[in-house]
Amino acid sequence: MKMRTLAVAAALSVVGAAAFAQDVKVDFDKAANFGNVHTFTAKIGTAWNNPISEKRVLAEIEQSLVEKGWKQAPEGKEDALVVLHGATQVKKTLDTFYSGGYGGYGWRGGWGGGMSTATTPENEYTAGTLVVDIFDAKTKQLMYRGIATDELSDKPEKNAKKLAKASDKLFKDFPPGSTKK
Secondary structure, three states: OHHHHHHHHHHHHHHHHHOOOOEEEEEEOOOOOHHHOOEEEEEEEEOOOOHHHHHHHHHHHHHHHHHOOOEEOOOOOOOEEEEEEEEEEEEEEEOOEEEOOEOOEOOOOOEOOOOOEEEOOEEEEEEEEEEEEEEEOOOOOEEEEEEEEEEOOOOHHHHHHHHHHHHHHHOOOOOOOOOOO
């Protein structure tokens, strides 16, 4: 009986952790000519009131673009303008844990056997969202948008690792059209 309860609790904790998985989405203008872009300038468009974090994110995105072959240029001399927007939001999750049975299924069989109890604590966490917009500097048209969302930690080192992972995902097949499928 205890083994079954432990197995269910372990399975539910894995399901609960999946709710915090990093989510990264990218989109781009199929008509944009990324082959003509060689230089960029990056800046914060919407600050999230944490100058240290903003500086870290800006440096990470700039480094990712340099690794893709783009070069930084002074504002007004760039081919592309990269604008970063950040936001945080407190979110809640509900995780149900069962004890004494399996999800309301009693030991002797049948639902409502009276042997199972459920506890559903409410958990709060802070989710951070980073939006990376890349504009053609001449036409001011949006060429690329990447959005990354993840649970933020109270430990800066963990957030730096999550940022690096998000940056890798945001620019995996960048610039668009550079990899053959």
